[in-house]
Amino acid sequence: xxxxxxxxxxxxxxxxxxxxxxxxxxxxxxxxxxxxxxxxxxxxxxxxxxxxxxxxxxxxxxxxxxxxxxxxxxxxxxxxxxxxxxxxxxxxxxxxxxxxxxxxxxxxxxxxxxxxxxxxxxxxxxxxxxxxxxxxxxxxxxxxxxxxxxxxxxxxxxxxxxxxxxxxxxxxxxxxxxxxxxxxxxxxxxxxxxxxxxxxxxxxxxxxxxxxxxxxxxxxxxxxxxxxxxxxxxxxxxxxxxxxxxxxxxxxxxxxxxxxxxxxxxxxxxxxxxxxxxxxxxxxxxxxxxxxxxxxxxxxxxxxxxxxxxxxxxxxxxxxxxxxxxxxxxxxxxxxxxxxxxxxxxxxxxxxxxxxxxxxxxxxxxxxxxxxxxxxxxxxxxxxxxxxxxxxxxxxxxxxxxxxxxxxxxxxxxxxxxxxxxxxxxxxxxxxxxxxxxxxxxxxxxxxxxxxxxxxxxxxxx
Amino acid sequence: xxxxxxxxxxxxxxxxxxxxxxxxxxxxxxxxxxxxxxxxxxxxxxxxxxxxxxxxxxxxxxxxxxxxxxxxxxxxxxxxxxxxxxxxxxxxxxxxxxxxxxxxxxxxxxxxxxxxxxxxxxxxxxxxxxxxxxxxxxxxxxxxxxxxxxxxxxxxxxxxxxxxxxxxxxxxxxxxxxxxxxxxxxxxxxxxxxxxxxxxxxxxxxxxxxxxxxxxxxxx
Numbered sequence: 001x002x003x004x005x006x007x008x009x010x011x012x013x014x015x016x017x018x019x020x021x022x023x024x025x026x027x028x029x030x031x032x033x034x035x036x037x038x039x040x041x042x043x044x045x046x047x048x049x050x051x052x053x054x055x056x057x058x059x060x061x062x063x064x065x066x067x068x069x070x071x072x073x074x075x076x077x078x079x080x081x082x083x084x085x086x087x088x089x090x091x092x093x094x095x096x097x098x099x100x101x102x103x104x105x106x107x108x109x110x111x112x113x114x115x116x117x118x119x120x121x122x123x124x125x126x127x128x129x130x131x132x133x134x135x136x137x138x139x140x141x142x143x144x145x146x147x148x149x150x151x152x153x154x155x156x157x158x159x160x161x162x163x164x165x166x167x168x169x170x171x172x173x174x175x176x177x178x179x180x181x182x183x184x185x186x187x188x189x190x191x192x193x194x195x196x197x198x199x200x201x202x203x204x205x206x207x208x209x210x211x212x213x214x215x216x217x218x219x220x221x222x223x224x225x226x227x228x229x230x231x232x233x234x235x236x237x238x239x240x241x242x243x244x245x246x247x248x249x250x251x252x253x254x255x256x257x258x259x260x261x262x263x264x265x266x267x268x269x270x271x272x273x274x275x276x277x278x279x280x281x282x283x284x285x286x287x288x289x290x291x292x293x294x295x296x297x298x299x300x301x302x303x304x305x306x307x308x309x310x311x312x313x314x315x316x317x318x319x320x321x322x323x324x325x326x327x328x329x330x331x332x333x334x335x336x337x338x339x340x341x342x343x344x345x346x347x348x349x350x351x352x353x354x355x356x357x358x359x360x361x362x363x364x365x366x367x368x369x370x371x372x373x374x375x376x377x378x379x380x381x382x383x384x385x386x387x388x389x390x391x392x393x394x395x396x397x398x399x400x401x402x403x404x405x406x407x408x409x410x411x412x413x414x415x416x417x418x419x420x421x422x423x424x425x426x427x428x429x430x431x432x433x434x435x436x437x438x439x440x441x442x443x444x445x446x447x448x449x450x451x452x453x454x455x456x457x458x459x460x461x462x
Numbered sequence: 463x464x465x466x467x468x469x470x471x472x473x474x475x476x477x478x479x480x481x482x483x484x485x486x487x488x489x490x491x492x493x494x495x496x497x498x499x500x501x502x503x504x505x506x507x508x509x510x511x512x513x514x515x516x517x518x519x520x521x522x523x524x525x526x527x528x529x530x531x532x533x534x535x536x537x538x539x540x541x542x543x544x545x546x547x548x549x550x551x552x553x554x555x556x557x558x559x560x561x562x563x564x565x566x567x568x569x570x571x572x573x574x575x576x577x578x579x580x581x582x583x584x585x586x587x588x589x590x591x592x593x594x595x596x597x598x599x600x601x602x603x604x605x606x607x608x609x610x611x612x613x614x615x616x617x618x619x620x621x622x623x624x625x626x627x628x629x630x631x632x633x634x635x636x637x638x639x640x641x642x643x644x645x646x647x648x649x650x651x652x653x654x655x656x657x658x659x660x661x662x663x664x665x666x667x668x669x670x671x672x673x674x675x676x677x678x679x680x681x682x
Contacts, residue, residue, distance in 0.1 A: 064478055071477070072470035079466050241466075339467060372609035372664055400481050400488075 043451075046353055062354055063401030069343045070408040073237050077415070081240035084291060086192075087199040094124025095197065097190055097253070098173035101130045102163035106181035107139035109298060114149060116184040122191050127172065131163040160249075161272040165264035168256065176254045182298040183250040184213070189293040193253050196288040204258035204285030205247045205277070207235065208293040211420065219306060221431040222439065223299045225413070232291070232419040233412045239289035243340035247280075247287060249273040250297040258285055271316025278324045281336055291419055307446060314348060314450035321345045348447045355444030406436075482558070489559040492552045496565055499545055503572050506538050510579060517586075528587035535583065538576060539625065545569060546628055567635055574637035577627045581657060592624045592656050592679040597642060599650040600630030606664040610651040617670050621681040624674060 099117050103110050110130070117128050128149040132140040134157035143151045152170070154163060164178050175194060179185065185208070193206040210231045215221040231248065238244055247254070252273065262279055265272040277287060300306040321328070321341070330337040413432065417424055513531055517524050549569060553562045583589035596614055598607035614626050629638050631647045645654045653661045653670065656677045661670065671681050 064474070067477060068470060068474040071474045072467055075466045075470045075473065335467075368603065368605040368608065372606045376664065376666070398485075400485050401478075404477060404481060 043349075043353065043356075058354075058357065059398045060401060062350070063398070063405060065350070066405045067401065067408070069347070070405055070412075072339065072343075073234070073412070074408060076237045076240055077233070079240075081237040082415070086290075086292070087195045089195055089198050091123070091195060091198060094122070095174035095194060096124060096172060097122065097126040097175045097177055097194065098167075098171035099126060099128045099177045099179055100164055100167035100171065101128065101179045101181055102133055102160050102167070103130055103135060103139060103143070103181040104133040104157060104160075104163075105135045105137040105139065107135075107137045107142070109182040110139055110143065111146075113179065113181050113184055114143075114146060116186075117179065118148060119187055120185060120190050121187045122194075124194070126177075126190060129167050129170065131167045133157050133159070133163045159267060161265035161267040161269065164272075165267065168259050168264055171256060174256055176256050176259070177251065178249075178254065179251045180249055180297065184296045185251055186294045186296070189251075189295060190253075192293040193290040196290060197253070197255055199288075200286060202284065202286050203288050204255050204280045205287045206253040207239070207244060207247050207287060207289045208251055208253070208295045209235075209289075209291045209420070210248050210250050211294055211296050212299045213296045217301055218431065218434065219303060220299055220301055221427070222434045223306075225416075225428060225431050225435060226439070227299075228420040228422065229413060229416040232416040235289055236291060236419065238340055238344075239287070241335040241340070242286060243336045244287040244289065245277055245281070245336070245340055245344055246271070246274040247277045251295045269316060270312050270319060274316055274320050275323070278320055278327070281333065282324065282327060303442075307442075310443070310446045311450055311453065314447050315454050317345050317348060318450060318454045348450075351440075351444050352447040352451050355441075355448050358444075409436075486558045489556050492556065493559050493561050493565070496545070496548060496552060497561070499541055499548075500565055500568050500572070503538055503541055503545070504568055506534055507572050507575050510534055510575075514579075514582075524586055531583060531587060532589070535576075535579075535589075538572075542569075542573060542576065546573075570629065570633060570635045570638050573627060573629070574635075574641055577641065580625070590623055592621070592674060592677055594624055594626050594656075594674075595641065595645070595654040596626050596628045597631035597645075597647045597650050597652040597654075598628060599632055601632050604650050607651045610653075610664055613665070613667050613670070614653075616667055617674075620667075620671060621674055621679050624679050624681075 101110070101113060101117070106113075114128065114130065120126065130143055130149055130151045132143065132151060132153045134154055140151065140153055143149070152166070154166065167178075168176055175197060177190070189208060193208055196206040197203050210227055212220060212224045212227050215224045235244065249272075254276075258280065262276075262283055262285070266275045269275045280287060300309050324341075327333050327337045328341045333341075414424075510531065513527055513534070517527050521527060546569075549562070549566060553566075556562065577593060577595060580589065580591055580593045584591070594614075596610070598604060598611065611628070614628075618624060618626055629641060631642045631650050631652065633639060633642070645652070645660055647654075647660075647662075649662060651662075651664060653665060655661070655670075655673055656679075659673055659677060661673060674681055
């Protein structure tokens with residue numbers, strides 16, 4: 001079998017079926033440069049406008065926007081997203097599943113990954129295929145010695161998407177599971193998640209509950225909770241309106257027919273897992289989520305590596321948002337176009353804007369404090385002793401709105417712990433606070449950096 | 463079934479309206495606290511006028527009024543000091559209330575009056591005080607003013623017999639304008655010591671203290 005080639009630049013697929021699909025949805029991929037310039041202009045105008053109004057006004061607008069989004073999630077959650085809707089289907093025939101594990105110099109995790117794949121309890125049959133993407137750490141040679149897996153060697157390193165595509169072409173299974181080499185599925189994963197494909201032939205992918213491995217340090221502990229919240233509460237809620245915009249890279253199940261119709265992963269994309277999900281949304285394929293199927297994945301343990309990971313995610317997000325910009329606020333795509341895209345991928349724009357404006361404001365405050373003393377040694381000696389005056393009891397009235405969204409966020413956290421069957425312990429307190437106070441700053445700065453990187457069209461280094 | 467997003471929008475509106483109501487409650491609680499204080503300062507100012515009037519019309523020996531004037535003055539000064547910062551801070555954290563302009567005008571008019579009566583008091587009752595008029599900018603960003611303000615607090619602590627009267631030199635209230643014009647203040651920060659010596663630009667603690675000593679104030 002040959003996968004249709006998906007051309008990232010034109011968004012065109014080879015072959016008649018695919019073309020028909022594209023015409024149906026009326027796709028026109030905008031020129032990226034024009035979009036980038038438009039984005040920058042909007043950003044600049046917004047910042048200028050923001051500087052003209054007071055701190056409270058901006059804070060108020062941003063808070064009300066946040067409260068609305070949170071409220072929507074809350075309503076969707078109470079309206080039924082909370083239910084675990086397992087398909088009530090008696091499976092007569094379990095489809096064959098092919099697990100594809102792309103591996104590049106992953107000697108330290110791949111064996112544990114393969115091990116947990118072998119331990120999967122599945123009523124049907126499945127086979128494991130490792131695609132070695134030109135590893136140089138000797139993991140390929142060691143993998144060849146393992147029993148029960150097929151190892152395919154690509155001499156040239158071409159990236160994860162290309163490796164996955166070459167696996168999909170060879171896959172025997174009706175269902176294809178793409179697994180990262182640093183991800184360890186729990187035994188029941190396949191059994192639980194495959195059922196969703198039997199429910200509806202238009203289900204193109206089934207998304208699992210991605211958790212982190214047991215955290216070793218503070219940064220991983222923050223991510224542990226973050227994964228519970230975003231892949232737990234938020235994914236569950238978004239899935240309830242058929243609005244998943246990403247099939248997480250660590251592990252997801254796909255119907256092979258979907259790839260045959262829509263083409264393989266985009267080999268030029270930074271976040272190919274998001275691109276395929278958006279492509280599925282555009283062509284009317286459904287993405288289901290299965291929270292009883294838990295998958296553990298390794299996460300960055302240092303700030304620089306976390307920064308690199310997020311920069312890649314956010315750049316991929318911007319890239320794909322621009323590519324699928326015609327779906328944004330497009331009523332044709334229903335809740336996905338009107339709510340999910342603007343509040344997830346689009347929200348990054350606001351986060352970056354808010355960050356830019358905060359940096360400007362705090363920078364100005366700092367300059368105001370420092371500038372009088374510059375070049376005046378006699379005054380500076382006195383001034384150093386005078387810290388800027390801050391009255392902790394003097395709360396800004398606008399803070400009230402921040403407090404409301406904080407309470408709602410607290411409820412989401414509580415529910416996320418519930419979904420992940422985790423007990424709230426003492427060790428969670430600091431990471432939660434870190435998430436509350438440091439994460440927005442980190443995320444905002446990274447988003448800003450992603451915008452700069454993407455708009456200056458800097459090459460991404462893996 | 464009602465559209466969940468419509469529901470969310472309505473709920474958001476409800477929450478926002480409730481929060482705005484609570485916010486205006488907080489704001490007006492702050493305003494009323496300030497108003498109470500400023501009102502009493504204004505009342506004491508009027509009491510001061512009555513005493514002066516009495517002195518002009520009926521007093522045989524003006525010095526018999528001095529203890530009353532001194533006690534009134536002390537009451538006012540204790541309050542005005544904390545009021546100045548409170549007005550500024552509350553104004554900044556306030557969102558909905560617009561009463562601050564009225565409050566500010568009564569405050570600055572009262573303060574101007576206290577500054578002027580300090581000199582009258584010195585003449586008639588021999589008040590032992592060195593008044594310092596400190597001019598800052600209200601309508602433009604003035605980092606130096608904030609720095610000078612912080613230093614003034616330290617200076618006042620070193621020189622117990624001095625009083626700081628802080629005025630915005632670009633104020634729109636006439637009494638303040640008159641005082642600023644008297645010293646020809648055209649930029650901030652500026653300090654006028656005892657109605658005579660004018661210092662412009664950011665001043666170090668020592669140079670202000672030295673000038674104060676020249677003017678006869680006791681400083682440590």
